[in-house]
């Protein structure tokens with residue numbers, strides 16, 4: 001069955017991989033980001049949109065079956081060096097941006113027979129990690145939002161979040177920029193690897209699809225086992 005999805009992002013990392021998966025299937029794609037990028041399929045509709053601009057209005061299809069909010073940041077600093085602006089910026093992009101997009105999309109999502117919203121958190125909410133205070137706080141709010149909205153919008157709209165560990169995307173390049181860093185990152189994970197954009201895109205596709213029709217209010221943890229498993 002064909003579906004219409006709005007993705008905030010689409011030209012980089014996890015969302016670029018998601019666009020490539022969905023455009024190979026029966027999905028009408030509407031994409032919104034600050035730059036168009038080179039990789040977007042010609043069949044997808046694109047609009048310029050900055051999620052941190054509180055007055056920015058999205059052009060939203062009449063009926064929406066799926067909504068994915070992909071913008072995110074990784075500001076890692078010792079707590080004492082995090083400014084109020086650091087906290088505010090993470091909050092704006094990761095949390096308030098998602099709130100504003102969902103509020104704009106809600107009328108169209110309500111017109112679908114079976115709609116799904118997918119948000120992005122981080123492993124650093126479940127697993128305390130040094131220097132992650134500002135991003136963990138903002139994404140923690142995303143996880144709270146996910147469960148609250150899942151309750152409020154059931155049974156017609158499902159709401160779930162994905163909380164990846166380090167994933168090989170442009171956002172994470174600083175942590176994977178040498179063989180040594182990559183090896184150390186892989187070895188920290190019980191599965192001895194970092195995430196691939198396709199891992200997250202596949203999970204997102206599942207959460208958008210009817211295959212996950214009994215799943216809502218969940219925080220999925222594709223994190224190589226790091227938040228829940230200790231190996232010998």
Ligand SMILES: NC(=O)c1ccc[n+]([C@@H]2O[C@H](COP(=O)([O-])OP(=O)(O)OC[C@H]3O[C@@H](n4cnc5c(N)ncnc54)[C@H](OP(=O)(O)O)[C@@H]3O)[C@@H](O)[C@H]2O)c1
Pocket residue numbers: 008009010011012013014015016032033034035036049050051052069070071072073093120121122123163164165166167168169170171172
């Ligand atoms: N990669 C990781 O290691 C990792 C780990 C944990 C969680 N995550 C989360 O996973 C999600 C996807 O991350 P990623 O690694 O795929 O990031 P990415 O490569 O930086 O891609 C982010 C996407 O969001 C768009 N975007 C960024 N800021 C935006 C804004 N202000 N307004 C509209 N669109 C904006 C970007 O397009 P434009 O720049 O053109 O706007 C891009 O398409 C994020 O929420 C991130 O926090 C990632």
